[in-house]
Amino acid sequence: MNNQHMIEVDGLRKAFGDLEVLKGIDLVVDRGDIISVIGPSGSGKSTLLRSLIHLEKAEHGTILIEGAPILEERGNKLTHISETEIRKRCKKLGMVFQGFNLYPHKTALENIIEAPTVVAKVPKAEAIKNGEELLQKVGLSDKRDTYPCFLSGGQKQRVAIARALAMNPDILLFDEPTSALDPELIGEVLQVIKELAAEHMTMIIVTHEMTFAKEVSDRVIFMDEGKILEEAHPDKLFNDPDHPRIKTFLDKML
Amino acid sequence: MNIEYLVQSTGYILQGCSVTIKLFFLTLLFSMPLGFLGAMAKTSRVKTLHIIMEFYTSIVRGTPLLLQIFFVYYGLPLIIPGLRFDRFNAAALTFILNYGAYFTEIFRGGIQSIEKGQYEASKVLGMSYQQTMLRIILPQTIKRVLPPVANESITLVKDTALVVVLGIGDILRNSKEIVARDFTISPFVIAALIYLLMNYVVVIFFKNLEKRYAVYE
Ligand SMILES: Nc1ncnc2c1ncn2[C@@H]1O[C@H](COP(=O)(O)OP(=O)(O)OP(=O)(O)O)[C@@H](O)[C@H]1O
Ligand SMILES: [Mg+2]
Numbered sequence: 513m514n515n516q517h518m519i520e521v522d523g524l525r526k527a528f529g530d531l532e533v534l535k536g537i538d539l540v541v542d543r544g545d546i547i548s549v550i551g552p553s554g555s556g557k558s559t560l561l562r563s564l565i566h567l568e569k570a571e572h573g574t575i576l577i578e579g580a581p582i583l584e585e586r587g588n589k590l591t592h593i594s595e596t597e598i599r600k601r602c603k604k605l606g607m608v609f610q611g612f613n614l615y616p617h618k619t620a621l622e623n624i625i626e627a628p629t630v631v632a633k634v635p636k637a638e639a640i641k642n643g644e645e646l647l648q649k650v651g652l653s654d655k656r657d658t659y660p661c662f663l664s665g666g667q668k669q670r671v672a673i674a675r676a677l678a679m680n681p682d683i684l685l686f687d688e689p690t691s692a693l694d695p696e697l698i699g700e701v702l703q704v705i706k707e708l709a710a711e712h713m714t715m716i717i718v719t720h721e722m723t724f725a726k727e728v729s730d731r732v733i734f735m736d737e738g739k740i741l742e743e744a745h746p747d748k749l750f751n752d753p754d755h756p757r758i759k760t761f762l763d764k765m766l
Numbered sequence: 767m768n769i770e771y772l773v774q775s776t777g778y779i780l781q782g783c784s785v786t787i788k789l790f791f792l793t794l795l796f797s798m799p800l801g802f803l804g805a806m807a808k809t810s811r812v813k814t815l816h817i818i819m820e821f822y823t824s825i826v827r828g829t830p831l832l833l834q835i836f837f838v839y840y841g842l843p844l845i846i847p848g849l850r851f852d853r854f855n856a857a858a859l860t861f862i863l864n865y866g867a868y869f870t871e872i873f874r875g876g877i878q879s880i881e882k883g884q885y886e887a888s889k890v891l892g893m894s895y896q897q898t899m900l901r902i903i904l905p906q907t908i909k910r911v912l913p914p915v916a917n918e919s920i921t922l923v924k925d926t927a928l929v930v931v932l933g934i935g936d937i938l939r940n941s942k943e944i945v946a947r948d949f950t951i952s953p954f955v956i957a958a959l960i961y962l963l964m965n966y967v968v969v970i971f972f973k974n975l976e977k978r979y980a981v982y983e
Contacts, residue, residue: 565890566889567886567889567890599889599892599894602890602892603892605890606890606891607890609883609886609887611883612883613881613883613884613886613887614887615884615887615902616906616982616983617905617906617909617982626891626901627891627892627893630893630897630901631891631892631893631897632892659981659982659983660982661982661983675891676890676891679891679892
């Protein structure tokens with residue numbers, strides 16, 4: 513099963529009440545892929561990411577994580593998959609949020625070692641050692657015992673990335689990781705993501721940072737009204753997109 | 767009026783303190799866990815639990831505590847023959863149920879004030895609902911509910927005086943006895959000072975707790 517995809521999405525549909533937000537998404541992610549997702553507000557980028565990690569439960573389609581379904585539709589019926597099983601399969605994924613969602617009552621290091629010690633049952637000393645290494649990796653060794661309220665936005669997001677990495681995910685999902693940051697703090701977070709890219713971490717990144725997306729990704733997905741309008745190499749998508757809509761969007765962004 | 771008289775009356779009134787303090791601690795000891803369970807029920811996904819808890823909290827919070835005391839002491843034995851509590855137990859039971867309802871609402875509000883992102887972060891990190899509640903949500907809730915819990919505790923100190931209606935010898939009743947006997951109001955002043963002092967201790971206690979939780983945010 514060496515040619516197995518990391519993520520395989522087929523015919524994914526999701527609605528909130530009457531509002532159809534994802535209208536049939538097909539997507540394949542392979543090991544080492546770095547995929548940027550761009551597109552106008554409300555096009556379903558977050559919902560797609562959240563469906564992949566089961567923060568939203570889609571109604572139609574199939575999602576396979578390293579071959580194991582967390583959503584499976586057979587003959588118009590969803591197969592039942594237990595929550596425990598879904599949670600286990602989703603452990604291959606990590607997620608970084610726009611709003612960081614750090615634990616305010618825990619220090620930077622405690623945020624990072626929480627899941628390893630509680631979920632993965634890693635011995636505390638080992639978790640601390642790993643946590644310190646991760647803090648060093650994101651350049652925040654000196655903030656080890658600092659509570660999130662004393663960190664800048666950029667520092668918070670770097671701790672959040674370290675926290676996600678601490679669970680050793682195979683794939684990292686980023687939902688607009690720099691959108692809540694002051695402009696001067698964006699660079700330090702993008703730098704960390706670039707370093708992960710250099711290590712060939714598999715990542716899906718929803719972003720409005722076009723220069724960054726062009727630079728870091730192997731493929732760019734343009735979403736519009738719940739569909740993938742175009743999926744292409746950044747050179748193609750940014751310079752010569754098939755769809756005029758994309759050109760209009762990019763002109764507005766740049 | 768002389769010092770000796772004041773010391774004597776104070777001594778007698780202070781004897782009532784033991785009832786007041788016992789009622790205070792018993793109520794907190796049981797109504798807090800009750801409120802905790804109530805809040806868990808109200809924030810759970812089981813709809814039947816919501817209805818039961820809603821019934822409990824609206825009845826208790828919508829009727830006077832004094833009426834509830836009468837109901838438990840005089841009313842219950844009439845409804846269920848043989849179910850008779852002695853006066854202190856009847857008072858304590860009523861207080862526990864009453865404060866349990868208020869704590870249910872306070873804790874529920876606290877739990878629901880925690881941002882949805884905290885649950886989502888925990889979920890994507892693989893934590894179970896129990897782990898998320900115990901390690902992430904409740905510790906943050908405690909900090910947020912400290913001010914209203916302090917308020918309730920202060921009210922509780924004063925509410926204990928209601929037990930005079932059952933003739934229980936608490937601070938208020940003992941001072942009332944002296945007032946009736948000696949036609950002087952100084953026992954009431956002494957009682958007021960004792961309540962004030964007790965609440966002063968309560969306030970200091972919660973101030974310290976809040977300070978301990980102030981290391982973050
Ligand atoms: N929980 C929800 N309940 C109802 N509607 C929702 C919910 N979440 C998202 N939506 C709606 O679904 C649509 C797609 O939202 P989504 O957040 O996926 O868009 P997006 O592409 O991430 O946009 P943005 O760039 O603004 O983050 C929007 O119209 C949004 O209002
Ligand atoms: Mg979004």
